[in-house]
Amino acid sequence: MTKPLIVKGLTKSYGSVSALEGLELEVEKGEIFGLLGHNGAGKTTGIECMLGIKRPDAGTVLLLGMDPASDRKRLFERVGVQFQETGYHDKIRVSEMCGMTQALYRDPADWRELLSTFGLTGLEKRTVSELSGGERQRLSVLLALIPKPEIVFLDELTTGLDSKARRDVWKYLEKLKAGGLTVLLTSHHMDEVEALCDQILILRRGRTVTRGTVRELVAQSPCETLEEAYLWYSGEEENKSESV
Amino acid sequence: MKAFNALFKSEFTLSVRDMNIPIFGIIFPVIVAVIIGLVSGTKPAFEGADYTFIEQSFGGFAAIAVCATGLMGLPLQVADYRQKKILKRFMVTPVSPFKLLLVQVLVNLIMSVISLILIYLICALFWGYRPDGSVGTFLLSWLLVLAAMYSIGMMLASVSPNMKTASMLCSLVYFPMLFFSGATIPYEIMPGGAQIAMDFLPLTQGIKLLKTTSLGLPADNTLLSILVLGAVTVVCAIVSLRFFKWE
Numbered sequence: 001m002t003k004p005l006i007v008k009g010l011t012k013s014y015g016s017v018s019a020l021e022g023l024e025l026e027v028e029k030g031e032i033f034g035l036l037g038h039n040g041a042g043k044t045t046g047i048e049c050m051l052g053i054k055r056p057d058a059g060t061v062l063l064l065g066m067d068p069a070s071d072r073k074r075l076f077e078r079v080g081v082q083f084q085e086t087g088y089h090d091k092i093r094v095s096e097m098c099g100m101t102q103a104l105y106r107d108p109a110d111w112r113e114l115l116s117t118f119g120l121t122g123l124e125k126r127t128v129s130e131l132s133g134g135e136r137q138r139l140s141v142l143l144a145l146i147p148k149p150e151i152v153f154l155d156e157l158t159t160g161l162d163s164k165a166r167r168d169v170w171k172y173l174e175k176l177k178a179g180g181l182t183v184l185l186t187s188h189h190m191d192e193v194e195a196l197c198d199q200i201l202i203l204r205r206g207r208t209v210t211r212g213t214v215r216e217l218v219a220q221s222p223c224e225t226l227e228e229a230y231l232w233y234s235g236e237e238e239n240k241s242e243s244v
Numbered sequence: 245m246k247a248f249n250a251l252f253k254s255e256f257t258l259s260v261r262d263m264n265i266p267i268f269g270i271i272f273p274v275i276v277a278v279i280i281g282l283v284s285g286t287k288p289a290f291e292g293a294d295y296t297f298i299e300q301s302f303g304g305f306a307a308i309a310v311c312a313t314g315l316m317g318l319p320l321q322v323a324d325y326r327q328k329k330i331l332k333r334f335m336v337t338p339v340s341p342f343k344l345l346l347v348q349v350l351v352n353l354i355m356s357v358i359s360l361i362l363i364y365l366i367c368a369l370f371w372g373y374r375p376d377g378s379v380g381t382f383l384l385s386w387l388l389v390l391a392a393m394y395s396i397g398m399m400l401a402s403v404s405p406n407m408k409t410a411s412m413l414c415s416l417v418y419f420p421m422l423f424f425s426g427a428t429i430p431y432e433i434m435p436g437g438a439q440i441a442m443d444f445l446p447l448t449q450g451i452k453l454l455k456t457t458s459l460g461l462p463a464d465n466t467l468l469s470i471l472v473l474g475a476v477t478v479v480c481a482i483v484s485l486r487f488f489k490w491e
Binding site: 096228 | 247250251252255258261262330332335336337338339340
């Protein structure tokens with residue numbers, strides 16, 4: 001069986017600014033893959049090219065064995081996506097948003113069950129704009145899971161969540177992963193990456209700096225923790241790394 | 245079909261909840277019709293005319309909702325969905341964002357139809373309005389006016405980079421069309437010089453066509469109106485497709 005996601009030589013620039021250069025990655029079924037890097041490092045561009053929203057200048061993407069640009073109708077029955085900022089219709093209620101999303105798929109998950117899993121039960125009649133930041137964030141992850149996806153893309157999945165809510169989301173993802181769900185996520189929280197990711201890849205100005213497991217990446221760096229290693233790799237601690 | 249129905253239900257509900265279209269597309273034209281009806285409803289349109297003032301004005305009333313939905317409702321909604329990246333989200337579902345736009349057009353169209361029926365009922369019940377021309381020809385003209393206005397609206401949505409520009413452009417087009425095309429203030433009471441200026445607005449041509457067909461007048465001057473409306477529809481649709489962006 002082919003891997004759920006195979007990316008080869010993905011390159012994209014905006015005018016003269018290069019956003020992504022030769023990104024290569026493969027994600028195994030049931031794996032959680034972390035795409036890391038600072039803001040502007042190319043994570044979102046990468047995801048958008050993988051989903052066929054942006055046309056890459058070069059490179060190929062094979063998502064569940066399909067070309068995301070030409071097979072979108074068939075493909076997106078089986079792919080869930082949470083964008084970094086999810087916009088909602090004015091005055092739409094939680095129940096309406098879930099119901100409408102559910103109606104887009106042939107074999108969707110029961111959104112009421114998901115609401116209870118994500119601790120949002122009782123908020124059905126609220127408008128999405130009345131939700132707190134954390135509640136809205138959980139809703140956006142929940143919506144990505146409505147298609148019962150085989151692979152899900154989560155761009156900054158727990159931004160704005162408190163510790164308890166983050167751990168609840170992690171636990172749920174672990175459970176889905178055990179059921180065979182493949183995940184590609186971006187995150188700025190290294191505790192989250194450490195807790196969830198089987199493989200990580202760090203981008204810096206569109207280029208791949210390094211890749212491997214959390215343990216490997218820490219071991220290959222002069223650092224003790226993933227947090228420090230991440231900063232070392234991603235270039236934040238440039239001066240420090242030179243003095244090491 | 246399940247997706248289309250769900251989208252339609254959702255978009256229609258939101259449109260009613262939002263109240264902009266019901267106010268400007270339905271309540272407002274009804275008020276205009278009632279005021280003009282009360283002031284000069286059953287008087288002859290001019291001395292010696294064989295039709296009443298309200299009969300003459302009906303074509304204008306019929307265009308108000310078309311104007312409100314086509315030049316405000318539809319383009320602002322599309323610009324809003326683009327700005328909020330709702331169209332982008334639909335790109336990663338099995339349902340094309342194009343379908344969402346189609347549903348929006350349909351919702352606005354239905355609001356215009358509701359408005360047209362209500363105005364007809366009010367004019368018919370209170371001021372004895374009866375269409376003199378062929379109903380079929382009138383409806384065809386109405387659809388042509390609608391196509392032209394929706395096409396202008398989609399063009400405005402396409403060329404606007406953001407919501408702010410879209411609302412500015414829509415207001416710039418909507419208000420002059422509403423007041424200086426004969427939709428609300430009757431064309432016939434305007435001075436001759438103003439009428440010439442008004443003739444340049446596509447909606448003025450649309451309302452002339454609607455008046456001619458609703459009054460069953462001879463179709464001498466309708467060719468120009470039809471050509472103008474047709475050209476506006478085609479040109480704006482091309483510009484709109486050329487500049488349209490999903491995000």
